[in-house]
Amino acid sequence: MERPAWAPRSIDISVPSVSRMYDYYLGGSHNFEVDREAARRAMEFMPGLPKIMQANRAFMRRAVRYAASQGVTQFLDIGSGIPTFGNVHEVAQAARPGARVVYVDHDPVAVAHSQAVLEANDDAGVVAADLRKPQEILRSPEVERLIDLNQPVALLLVAILHFVEDEDDPYGAVAELREALAPGSLLVLTHASYEGIPLPPERAGGAVDVYEGIRNPLIMRSREEIARFFEGYDMVEPGLVAMPRWRPDTATEDEDPYAFSGFAGVGRTA
Amino acid sequence: MTAEPDGPEDRLRRFATIWSRAVFPVTSTSSTRTEFEAHLLPLARRLSEALLARAFDSDAGRAVGAALVDAHCTDPEALSRTLDCVDAYLVLYCGGDGDQEDLRARCARLQHAMAAGFARALRERTLAEQEAIAQAALKAQGVVAQALHASEARFRAVFEGAAIGIGMADLDGNILQVNGALLRMFGVSDQTLRSRNVREWTHPDDAPQTWRLYDELVRGDREHYHLEKAFYRPDGTVLWTNLTVSLLRDADGEPQYQLALMEDTTERRLLNLRLRYEATHDALTGLPNRTFFFERLEKALGAGEGQRFGLCYLDLDGFKTINDSLGHAAGDRLLVEVADRLQSCATAPGEMVARLGGDEFVALTTGPDTAGDVDELAGRIMNALLAPISVDGRELTVRGSIGIVEGPAGERSPAEVLRSADITMYRAKSAGGNRFELADPEADARAITRHGLTTALPTALERGEFFIEYQPLVHLGDGSVRGAEALVRWLHPQHGVLGPDRFIPLAEHTGLIVPLGRWVLEQSVRQAREWRELQGGAEAVGPLRINVNLSPCQLTHPGLVQDTVDILERAGVEPDALCLEVTESALIGADDDLLKPLRRLAEMGVDIALDDFGTGYSNLANLRRLPVSILKLDRSFTQSMQQFPADPVDLKIVEGIVSLAHSLDLAVTVEGVETGAQADQLRILGCDTAQGWYYARPGPPERLHELALVDATG
Numbered sequence: 001m002e003r004p005a006w007a008p009r010s011i012d013i014s015v016p017s018v019s020r021m022y023d024y025y026l027g028g029s030h031n032f033e034v035d036r037e038a039a040r041r042a043m044e045f046m047p048g049l050p051k052i053m054q055a056n057r058a059f060m061r062r063a064v065r066y067a068a069s070q071g072v073t074q075f076l077d078i079g080s081g082i083p084t085f086g087n088v089h090e091v092a093q094a095a096r097p098g099a100r101v102v103y104v105d106h107d108p109v110a111v112a113h114s115q116a117v118l119e120a121n122d123d124a125g126v127v128a129a130d131l132r133k134p135q136e137i138l139r140s141p142e143v144e145r146l147i148d149l150n151q152p153v154a155l156l157l158v159a160i161l162h163f164v165e166d167e168d169d170p171y172g173a174v175a176e177l178r179e180a181l182a183p184g185s186l187l188v189l190t191h192a193s194y195e196g197i198p199l200p201p202e203r204a205g206g207a208v209d210v211y212e213g214i215r216n217p218l219i220m221r222s223r224e225e226i227a228r229f230f231e232g233y234d235m236v237e238p239g240l241v242a243m244p245r246w247r248p249d250t251a252t253e254d255e256d257p258y259a260f261s262g263f264a265g266v267g268r269t270a
Numbered sequence: 271m272t273a274e275p276d277g278p279e280d281r282l283r284r285f286a287t288i289w290s291r292a293v294f295p296v297t298s299t300s301s302t303r304t305e306f307e308a309h310l311l312p313l314a315r316r317l318s319e320a321l322l323a324r325a326f327d328s329d330a331g332r333a334v335g336a337a338l339v340d341a342h343c344t345d346p347e348a349l350s351r352t353l354d355c356v357d358a359y360l361v362l363y364c365g366g367d368g369d370q371e372d373l374r375a376r377c378a379r380l381q382h383a384m385a386a387g388f389a390r391a392l393r394e395r396t397l398a399e400q401e402a403i404a405q406a407a408l409k410a411q412g413v414v415a416q417a418l419h420a421s422e423a424r425f426r427a428v429f430e431g432a433a434i435g436i437g438m439a440d441l442d443g444n445i446l447q448v449n450g451a452l453l454r455m456f457g458v459s460d461q462t463l464r465s466r467n468v469r470e471w472t473h474p475d476d477a478p479q480t481w482r483l484y485d486e487l488v489r490g491d492r493e494h495y496h497l498e499k500a501f502y503r504p505d506g507t508v509l510w511t512n513l514t515v516s517l518l519r520d521a522d523g524e525p526q527y528q529l530a531l532m533e534d535t536t537e538r539r540l541l542n543l544r545l546r547y548e549a550t551h552d553a554l555t556g557l558p559n560r561t562f563f564f565e566r567l568e569k570a571l572g573a574g575e576g577q578r579f580g581l582c583y584l585d586l587d588g589f590k591t592i593n594d595s596l597g598h599a600a601g602d603r604l605l606v607e608v609a610d611r612l613q614s615c616a617t618a619p620g621e622m623v624a625r626l627g628g629d630e631f632v633a634l635t636t637g638p639d640t641a642g643d644v645d646e647l648a649g650r651i652m653n654a655l656l657a658p659i660s661v662d663g664r665e666l667t668v669r670g671s672i673g674i675v676e677g678p679a680g681e682r683s684p685a686e687v688l689r690s691a692d693i694t695m696y697r698a699k700s701a702g703g704n705r706f707e708l709a710d711p712e713a714d715a716r717a718i719t720r721h722g723l724t725t726a727l728p729t730a731l732e733r734g735e736f737f738i739e740y741q742p743l744v745h746l747g748d749g750s751v752r753g754a755e756a757l758v759r760w761l762h763p764q765h766g767v768l769g770p771d772r773f774i775p776l777a778e779h780t781g782l783i784v785p786l787g788r789w790v791l792e793q794s795v796r797q798a799r800e801w802r803e804l805q806g807g808a809e810a811v812g813p814l815r816i817n818v819n820l821s822p823c824q825l826t827h828p829g830l831v832q833d834t835v836d837i838l839e840r841a842g843v844e845p846d847a848l849c850l851e852v853t854e855s856a857l858i859g860a861d862d863d864l865l866k867p868l869r870r871l872a873e874m875g876v877d878i879a880l881d882d883f884g885t886g887y888s889n890l891a892n893l894r895r896l897p898v899s900i901l902k903l904d905r906s907f908t909q910s911m912q913q914f915p916a917d918p919v920d921l922k923i924v925e926g927i928v929s930l931a932h933s934l935d936l937a938v939t940v941e942g943v944e945t946g947a948q949a950d951q952l953r954i955l956g957c958d959t960a961q962g963w964y965y966a967r968p969g970p971p972e973r974l975h976e977l978a979l980v981d982a983t984g
Binding site (some may be wrong): 013022024025027028029030032044050053054057058060073082085086108110111112113116121249250254256266 | 295297298299300301302304305342344345395396399400402403405406410411414560693855
């Protein structure tokens with residue numbers, strides 16, 4: 001296998017990985033002690049972190065189903081992380097047999113695991129690439145093989161943009177991806193924010209510091225800042241809202257308060 | 271499926287709802303509550319069936335426990351809540367009206383089995399996932415390792431294939447790794463090179479800062495340095511490099527290694543040296559040239575206190591003759607041999623020999639004791655020239671004249687020193703050559719004046735610094751002014767008015783006499799015409815004649831006759847208004863070729879006077895064939911007549927000469943007449959005309975006119 005330009009010089013599993021921490025929050029065992037240790041430290045500040053992840057998963061599931069209901073059969077999930085239950089391809093292919101899914105991540109372990117999971121699935125593929133270099137994603141063999149950019153695509157940026165610092169121009173990257181999408185494409189996005197967290201920001205800040213400490217800064221953005229990612233998209237009802245409030249299947253009052261942290265939304269290209 | 275209210279099915283559902291409510295908050299499923307409850311319903315049904323089955327089998331419990339894990343209820347709390355729920359509600363909702371004790375026992379056993387099933391499934395899942403992630407990490411590492419390997423292979427190719435020499439050493443100077451280019455530069459094997467220590471690589475040409483920079487680098491005080499450095503190759507040859515050394519630090523910033531990049535500049539350096547050599551050496555003899563010599567002389571003269579210099583300036587005697595007679599090739603071979611011999615004379619440190627050009631060489635010695643050294647050096651040079659030099663089978667004897675300048679550093683400029691040496695060399699040459707002379711300031715000053723006048727002559731003519739004075743020629747019989755001798759003067763900007771004795775020999779020497787003589791002739795002839803015009807009809811005394819001196823050089827100049835004719839014609843003056851004075855010495859032994867132009871001029875009507883008659887060996891018999899019409903007696907004859915009474919022998923001689931001259935139809939003019947007695951005596955002796963201070967000193971042309979008018983009216 002060719003070593004992609006972005007790939008790290010070495011895999012250091014003694015350094016926590018956000019995707020394996022995510023897996024740990026979701027009760028998985030695709031993680032190492034360093035990941036669990038970091039996740040537990042973050043949870044000391046925000047015990048409800050797993051609920052936020054769970055809400056992300058639930059929102060993504062609803063959004064994928066929504067996209068499928070809108071006739072979208074192609075899915076590009078950037079920042080897919082460690083595949084676990086309720087993956088995009090499972091949901092999408094359940095709703096629309098033959099739906100095509102490309103997962104993108106820059107964590108080589110997550111990519112390697114995804115490849116193992118998807119080995120038998122001809123309609124799904126994995127790309128090792130970085131959101132900060134959209135052209136590498138768009139021109140990857142897997143995207144070329146599975147996705148027809150002349151047809152609508154559901155672009156999933158779930159719980160990833162809050163790991164891209166402003167100096168790396170996340171807005172530019174999102175815009176560049178939008179440019180490549182056919183009309184009728186959907187942007188499915190969630191983003192961390194201090195807004196909605198049932199804790200004082202100082203306390204939530206402790207968890208943010210943990211991410212800072214593992215050299216994976218978590219960029220908390222305001223609703224307004226997050227809304228800017230949808231520039232060039234028409235917001236799908238109900239707009240940019242807390243995750244449980246986006247087209248819920250059941251009453252939201254039973255939801256855990258942490259599930260309302262951050263924002264989720266879906267936009268459609270004109 | 272419809273459920274009868276409070277029927278078994280309805281009760282089963284109510285149990286599933288309670289179960290779902292208890293467990294959902296601790297699951298991490300992405301399913302909704304409804305979906306999750308729907309997922310639990312079949313599990314509840316299995317438990318219910320197991321509870322009521324005729325033959326009890328706890329397997330159902332194990333299966334349900336495992337199913338919980340499959341539904342992503344991996345949190346142990348989910349099991350705890352499940353068991354609480356089963357314990358409290360399973361018999362109640364699903365037990366029907368069976369034996370309560372038996373149902374409770376079965377329920378307990380189902381819980382045990384569920385716990386076991388859950389634990390086993392969770393363990394399996396955990397192990398599987400751990401295995402999967404470990405595999406993924408390994409695979410990813412493999413990919414990266416492979417990429418690293420490829421990348422390292424590329425780097426190795428760069429390292430090995432680089433044209434530049436690359437070497438790595440630890441901070442103690444032990445050489446760890448070098449590339450092929452570096453080995454080729456040094457011409458050694460990898461093993462040999464790696465057994466060396468960087469510190470051993472000293473070279474005499476190392477710049478002073480070389481090893482200080484090195485020490486700073488290995489101490490970690492410097493990140494890199496760059497310099498030109500020479501190395502000895504094992505075969506003793508020298509490798510010159512452009513060297514860049516960088517400090518390599520580890521991830522924590524601690525100095526670890528030193529990396530050297532070196533470019534072989536030996537060839538380029540050699541080329542530079544050769545170009546420098548060619549620019550500073552004489553192509554014929556290989557000796558340092560003028561440029562190089564001046565550099566060294568400048569350095570010697572700029573040396574500190576207590577330092578002296580000695581310079582020998584050598585010019586071969588008669589080299590021009592050798593060149594002219596044997597040809598330049600022979601001359602060149604002679605110079606090469608001379609150069610070799612000179613080279614062997616100056617072998618001590620601080621000594622050098624250079625060729626300035628032509629047959630001029632210099633030898634320089636420097637140091638504190640050059641006063642003695644330079645004499646010895648000059649002596650060695652003279653000795654070296656003693657043995658004849660064989661050129662083209664001829665044994666040529668070469669002699670030279672050397673001018674020596676010796677003195678302390680820091681007083682004179684190179685140009686001054688060289689000029690002094692040049693002058694001194696000429697002094698040696700004028701003294702007969704084949705000797706050396708030591709510079710002396712007085713002689714220098716004289717020579718410098720002479721030298722200065724010589725170089726100033728050509729521009730002096732252009733700038734009109736020459737002028738002419740006229741000394742009247744008086745007829746002894748009637749005392750009338752018959753003409754004048756033109757005498758050229760130089761109004762030198764620094765030295766004032768200079769007489770012809772100061773510069774005519776120099777002009778002769780440089781050949782400037784020809785244009786200068788022509789100028790004098792032009793001026794004089796023009797003056798003669800002016801006088802004639804002023805004289806008007808005063809024909810009584812005949813036309814005023816102008817006497818102009820001809821130097822030997824002019825005499826042999828092929829344009830003499832034509833120039834004279836042209837000048838006379840341009841001025842509109844008859845040839846009989848002109849008398850050319852030629853010295854007796856210039857005509858001694860003159861052959862017909864030399865006399866031909868004079869004859870032509872005489873035939874045209876120009877008078878020819880034999881000047882300074884009686885000073886040389888006067889071949890009286892020869893007088894007959896010379897085209898002269900006037901004899902000018904040298905002033906030495908008249909000097910004796912200043913005394914009274916005059917020396918009778920002198921009188922007899924003059925009388926004899928006059929008598930002889932008259933018998934040959936020659937007029938006699940006397941010079942240097944200073945007293946009336948002299949004039950009377952000369953008139954009695956039969957002399958025709960006279961000039962001297964008694965009549966008039968040389969002066970501006972107006973004076974003569976006044977005298978002539980006085981004459982004419984008096």
